Amino acid sequence: MEEEMHTDAKIRAETGTGSSPRGPGCSLRHFACEQNLLSRPDGSASFLQGDTSVLAGVYGPSEVKVSKEIFNKATLEVILRPKIGLPGVAEKSRERLIRNTCEAVVLGTLHPRTSITVVLQVVSDAGSGAQLLACCLNAACMALVDAGVPMRALFCGVTCALDSDGTLVLDPTSKQEKEARAVLTFALDNVERKLLMSSTKGLFSDAEIIRGQGAHD
Amino acid sequence: MKETPLSNCERRFLLRAIEEKKRLDGRQTYDYRNIRISFGTDYGCCIVELGKTRVLGQVSCELVAPKLNRATEGILFFNLELSQMAAPAFEPGRQSDLLVKLNRLLERCLRNSKCIDTESLCVVAGEKVWQIRVDLHLLNHDGNIIDAASIAAIVALCHFRRPDVSVQGDEVTLYTPEERDPVPLSIHHMPICVSFAFFQQGTYLLVDPNEREERVMDGLLVIAMNKHREICTIQSSGGIMLLKDQVLRCSKIAGVKVAEITELIQKALENDQKVRKEGGKFGFAESIANQRITAFKMEKATIDTSDVEEKAEEIIAEAEPPSEVVSKPVLWTPGTAQIGEGVENSWGDLEDSEKEDDDEGGSDEAIILDSVKMDTGIEVSDIGSQDAPIILSDSEEEEMIILEPDKNPKKIRTQTTSVKQEKAPNKKPVKRRKKKRAAN
Numbered sequence: 001m002e003e004e005m006h007t008d009a010k011i012r013a014e015t016g017t018g019s020s021p022r023g024p025g026c027s028l029r030h031f032a033c034e035q036n037l038l039s040r041p042d043g044s045a046s047f048l049q050g051d052t053s054v055l056a057g058v059y060g061p062s063e064v065k066v067s068k069e070i071f072n073k074a075t076l077e078v079i080l081r082p083k084i085g086l087p088g089v090a091e092k093s094r095e096r097l098i099r100n101t102c103e104a105v106v107l108g109t110l111h112p113r114t115s116i117t118v119v120l121q122v123v124s125d126a127g128s129g130a131q132l133l134a135c136c137l138n139a140a141c142m143a144l145v146d147a148g149v150p151m152r153a154l155f156c157g158v159t160c161a162l163d164s165d166g167t168l169v170l171d172p173t174s175k176q177e178k179e180a181r182a183v184l185t186f187a188l189d190n191v192e193r194k195l196l197m198s199s200t201k202g203l204f205s206d207a208e209i210i211r212g213q214g215a216h217d
Numbered sequence: 218m219k220e221t222p223l224s225n226c227e228r229r230f231l232l233r234a235i236e237e238k239k240r241l242d243g244r245q246t247y248d249y250r251n252i253r254i255s256f257g258t259d260y261g262c263c264i265v266e267l268g269k270t271r272v273l274g275q276v277s278c279e280l281v282a283p284k285l286n287r288a289t290e291g292i293l294f295f296n297l298e299l300s301q302m303a304a305p306a307f308e309p310g311r312q313s314d315l316l317v318k319l320n321r322l323l324e325r326c327l328r329n330s331k332c333i334d335t336e337s338l339c340v341v342a343g344e345k346v347w348q349i350r351v352d353l354h355l356l357n358h359d360g361n362i363i364d365a366a367s368i369a370a371i372v373a374l375c376h377f378r379r380p381d382v383s384v385q386g387d388e389v390t391l392y393t394p395e396e397r398d399p400v401p402l403s404i405h406h407m408p409i410c411v412s413f414a415f416f417q418q419g420t421y422l423l424v425d426p427n428e429r430e431e432r433v434m435d436g437l438l439v440i441a442m443n444k445h446r447e448i449c450t451i452q453s454s455g456g457i458m459l460l461k462d463q464v465l466r467c468s469k470i471a472g473v474k475v476a477e478i479t480e481l482i483q484k485a486l487e488n489d490q491k492v493r494k495e496g497g498k499f500g501f502a503e504s505i506a507n508q509r510i511t512a513f514k515m516e517k518a519t520i521d522t523s524d525v526e527e528k529a530e531e532i533i534a535e536a537e538p539p540s541e542v543v544s545k546p547v548l549w550t551p552g553t554a555q556i557g558e559g560v561e562n563s564w565g566d567l568e569d570s571e572k573e574d575d576d577e578g579g580s581d582e583a584i585i586l587d588s589v590k591m592d593t594g595i596e597v598s599d600i601g602s603q604d605a606p607i608i609l610s611d612s613e614e615e616e617m618i619i620l621e622p623d624k625n626p627k628k629i630r631t632q633t634t635s636v637k638q639e640k641a642p643n644k645k646p647v648k649r650r651k652k653k654r655a656a657n
Contacts, residue, residue: 032514038357039269041302046501051258053501055273055356057302063218079301083262083275084352119302121354123264123273123501124257 028171033138035146041119043147047139050173051126054135056143060116068115073108080120080136094133098140101187101197107150116149128174130159130183133199137187153189155196160184162204184209220306223432231433235421241429242268247470249425252478254372254485258500260399261377265369268427269359274369275352276377280391283339283346291338292348295324297355297366304358319363322452323353326367326408326441330449333374334403340382341389347379349402360427363439367410372482376489377402408449409478411471413438415457422463424470438464440471444479 029050038044041057061074068075078099080091102118120136137157144151161172161180169176177183182202189196200209231241238246250268257263261276283290297320299307306312327333338347351373353366378399381392414426414434423430431437436455442448448468453459492499546556 030515032512034512036511038271038302039359040304040357044302048501051500053257055302057300057356059218059302059305062305081298081300081354083273083354084277084350117301119300121273121300121302121356124259124262 029173033142035142041143041147043143043145043149045139045142045146046123047135047142048124049131049135049138050171051124052128052131052135053123054132054139055121055123056136056139057119057121058116058140058143058147058149059119060147060149061111061114062117064113064115069113070108072112074106074111074113075115076103076106076108077115077117078102078120078140079117081122083122083125090129094129094136097133097197097199098136101137101155102140102144104196105151105153105155105189106144107152110150116144118143126174128172128177128183130161130177130185130199130201131172131174133157133185134159137197153191155187155189157185157187160186162202218305218308220304223429227429228433231429232416235416235423235430240423242427244425246422247424247474249474249478250427252368252481254368254482255501256376256485256489256499261373263369263372263376264356264501265365265372267361267365267368267425269357270361270365271356272362272365272369273354273356274366274373276373277350277352278377278379279348279350280340280345281348282344283342287335288343289339289346290335291346293328293333293335294348294350295320295327295353295370296351297323297353299355299358299362302357303355307355307358318454319366322363322410322439322441322450323366323370325450325452326410327351327370327374330406330408330441330443332371332404332406332408332443332449334405337403340384345389349374349377349379358428360429360431361412361425363410364412364425367408367441368478368482371404371407371409372485374402375404375407375482375486406443406445406447407479407482408441408443409475410439410441410450411474413440413467413470415455415459419457419459419463422467424474438467440468442468442471442475444476446472 031047031049033045033047035045036043037046038055038057041059042062043058044056046053046055064075068077076099078095080095080098081087082091098118098120106116108116118140120139122132122136125132134157137155141155145154159171159177160183161169161177162182162184163169163176163180169180172180172183180202182200182204184201184204185197185199186195187197188194198209234241240246242250244250251266253266255264255266261274263274265272265274281292284292297316299312299316299319301307301309333349338349340346351370353369355362355366378401380394381397381400383390383392412425414423414430415421415436415438416423416434418435423434426434426437434455436453436457438459439450439452439454440448441450451464451468453464489499546554548554
C-alpha cells in the first residue's frame with residue numbers, strides 16, 4: 001500500500017512539473033459577504049460566491065426543548081431550505097455535514113442546555129451541489145460570528161475539481177464541475193489549518209486529495 | 218421557541234402613542250415603510266424589503282399535464298413559507314394558523330383575480346401545459362408579511378421568463394435559453410395587498426403596521442387592489458366591526474398607495490431590464506453596499522498553487538501508511554462466506570450492552586465473490602441478524618436462554634440461509650430484555 005502511494009505521487013509529480021501552468025483554474029471568482037442584515041435573528045450573514053448565494057440566520061444560545069437538551073453542552077441544529085420545492089434528502093445530508101463541522105468549532109460546553117439554531121436559505125443556486133455546500137459553510141461561519149457564539153476557530157468551505165488529466169481547478173464553475181472527474185469540498189479551520197469536513201464525489205487518488213487540501217491552504 | 222410575550226407597559230405605551238397619532242418609527246398614519254426591490258441573476262428571482270421585513274420570491278416553470286376539468290389552462294401554484302430565521306417563534310409545527318391564512322389570502326389575491334393569463338400557458342390542449350410555481354420565503358419578520366409577500370410575488374412573476382415553445386402540427390419544440398430568448402409571462406394587471414391595522418375598536422387606523430403594532434392591534438383589514446382601482450380581494454379579520462364609510466375610506470387610501478407601489482415596481486423592473494441589456498453587472502452581489510463595515514466584496518483572486526505538488530509529496534512521505542486490514546474471504550459452503558474475524562466477545566464484561574456493533578477489520582465493498590451473496594450493510598444487532606430463523610414468541614419473559622461464552626466468536630455476514638449454522642455469536646443475557654431472540 002505504501003509503495004503504491006509513493007509511485008502514485010511520483011507519477012503526479014512528473015506530470016505536474018512537466019505540464020503547462022494551470023491557467024484559469026487557480027483563481028477564485030468574485031465573492032461577497034454581508035453581516036447583520038436581518039433584524040430578528042441574533043446573527044445573520046449573506047455569502048455570495050460566483051453565482052451561488054446563501055443567507056444564514058443564527059438564533060442562540062436560547063431555550064431548548066427538554067427532549068433535545070444535552071446536559072453538558074449546547075444543542076446545535078442546522079436547517080437548510082432550498083429555493084424551490086420542499087427540502088429533500090440532499091438537504092438533509094448537507095445539514096448533517098454542516099452541523100458536524102459547526103459542532104467541531106463551536107464551544108458548546110460554555111452554554112449547556114441551550115440550543116443554537118443555524119437556518120440557511122439558498123438565495124441563488126448555480127446548479128452545483130458542491131459549490132452550494134461550500135457557500136453554506138461560509139455563510140454559517142459568518143453568521144455564527146455575527147451572533148457572538150463562542151468558537152474555537154473560524155472555518156471556511158472551498159470546492160475544487162479534478163478533471164480527467166489530473167489538473168486541479170479551484171472554485172469551479174458548474175460547467176467545469178460537470179466535466180470534472182472528481183469534485184471535492186473541504187471545510188478547513190483557520191487556526192491550525194486542519195481539515196474539519198470533506199465531501200467528495202468521483203474518482204481520485206490519495207495524492208490528489210492531499211493536493212487539494214494543500215491548494216486550499 | 219415560544220414567542221416572547223409583550224409586556225403590559227409596552228402595550229400601553231404603544232396604544233397611548235397611537236391615540237396621540239404617533240408611531241414608534243416616526244411615520245405618519247398613512248405612510249408606508251421604504252420598499253426596496255432587488256433582483257437575482259436568474260429570471261424570476263427577487264428580494265423585497267418592506268422596512269425590515271424581507272421576502273425572497275422565486276418563480277419556476279415546468280411542463281405538466283393539465284387538470285382534467287381545465288384542459289386548456291396552465292396551472293399556477295403559490296407557496297409562502299415562513300422560514301425559521303424570520304422569527305424565533307416560527308417552528309415547523311407551530312405556525313399553521315398564520316401560514317394558512319397568509320397562503321389563502323395570497324392565492325385569492327393572485328389566482329382569483331386572474332392577473333395571469335392561464336390560457337397563454339397552454340402548449341398542447343389536454344396534454345401539456347406550463348405549471349408556474351411561485352415560492353416565497355419570509356426571511357425576516359418585522360410586520361406586514363402579506364404586503365411584502367404580494368409585492369414579491371407579483372414582481373417575481375413580472376420578472377420571470379419562461380422557455381420559448383413552438384408547436385407545428387403535432388411537433389412541439391422546446392427551445393433552451395441559448396437557442397431562443399425566453400419569453401415573459403402574460404400578465405394583465407398587478408394586484409397588490411395593502412394592510413390596515415385597527416386599534417381601540419376601530420377608532421384608530423394605521424397603514425402598514427410593523428411587528429409591535431401588529432401585536433397590539435384589534436383587527437386587520439387587507440385590501441388587494443391594482444392600479445386601475447379594481448379591488449381584487451378584501452378581507453377583514455380580528456372581529457372588529459367597521460363602518461361602511463371606514464371601509465370606503467380605506468379603499469381610497471389603498472388606491473393611492475397601490476399606484477405609488479406599482480410605479481416603484483415598474484421602475485425597478487425597467488432598471489433591471491436595462492442593466493441586463495447593456496451587459497452590466499446584475500444580481501444580488503450588486504445590491505451589497507460597498508462602503509459598509511459589515512459588508513465585504515472581492516473580485517477575482519488568483520491563487521498560486523505551484524508548490525502544492527511538493528507539499529503533497531512531503532505530506533505523503535511523512536504520513537504513515539494505513540494498517541493492513543484487507544483479509545481474504547473464506548468460503549465455508551456454497552452460500553456461506555466469511556470475511557475477517559469478529560471482535561472479542563464482550564458480553565461477559567458488559568452487563569447492559571444494547572448494541573453489539575460488528576467491528577470487523579475486513580475491507581469493504583471491493584471484494585466480490587462469484588458464488589456468494591454478501592450483504593455488507595448488515596449491522597449485527599445484539600440478538601443477531603443471523604442466518605438462523607428467528608422464532609418470535611410472545612412469552613419472551615419466560616424463555617430465557619443462557620448460553621456459555623465461546624472461545625473464539627466468529628461472525629458471519631451472509632444474506633442467504635445456510636444449512637449449518639456457523640458458530641453463532643454468544644449470548645449471555647444477564648438481564649431480561651424485551652426483544653426478539655434467536656433460538657439456538
